[in-house]
Amino acid sequence: MNDTMKHHLNDDAVAALSSPIDAEKLTMLHRRLEAAAQAEGLIDVAYTTVSSPVGKLLLAATPKGLVRVAYANEDHDRVLENLAVKLSPRILRAPKRLDTAARELDEYFGHRRQRFDLDLDLSLSHGFRRLVQQHLPEIGYGQTRSYKEMAEMVGNPKAVRAVGTACATNPLPVVVPCHRVLRTDGTLGGYIGGLEAKTTLLELEAAA
Template sequence: MFYTNYDSPVGKLLLAATERGLAGVYFENHRHFKGSDGWVRDDGNAILADVKQQLQEYFAGSRRRFELPLDISSGTPFQQQVWQALLDIPFGATASYGELARRIGKPAAVRAVGAANGRNPVSIIVPCHRVIAGSGALTGYAGGLVNKQALLELEAGDRLI
């Protein structure tokens, strides 16, 4: 695993990639970060350079969709299914946990979908911040609810930078 850091408008992010693609975008104090033991710092990594560029464009309001190779192989098959479904939630839109469970054909798995959503290792790029409670309330975010709110506001047209 290769990594670098990125100072974003929502705080310092740790970006991680394998040779196959982007494998992690972690906030400081990320709830489910397992650590970087054995990782190699590579500030010149081509994938990570692309991630930084696209994140810069996203935060500036000029990018609505990321075009990056992803390596989400760290998840279980169910988690990967949920993470893939997150990619279908459009910029500026939200979906409930129940709606996401229905989209993957498992309408009774709302809690499991919530748990998988919370374990998404590729924050922002795989937009788990777009998933909210059925009531419309903001609930859990491994990067903190303040950051979830900021990302949703950015996508609603409010600029962070």
């Protein structure tokens, strides 16, 4: 960021802090900061939050693509702290960077989309977990598979428990549909967003 840009941003910050808090001014200041940081390539992780039928979701993306979708029960502040450690401390709320993801999620929850067309950054997962998560989108909208069937799908029939762990640690729930994986007896099994959220997603897809 050049000296002139820093000077203007600092002046704006001082003005905002020395006057009564005005939400509109703070929003404008943040937008200018976001635009300046993006222009200078200073954002490694952009994030925003969106409302949904399964509660407020945190969306985060790197230049490679969407890297994290987090439920409120995961504690969004803690998720951001974890992203700062694992990916980069250069994190900024930048909703425009997540516009496409937010729009596709809105279409999904509104029964207008059955498959996501987003670039994904799977760098938070490794090894077998990442392999399983890469195969989850192969389960079609409105369909389900058992943990055992998923283990067979990825070529390791005995790794049923490991498949369960991969689903439980999926960093991109909803978009990468781990909610479509059930126990062999048809019961829900665990879910990162809670069983109520899993039920909501399955019922939403069944109603389409």
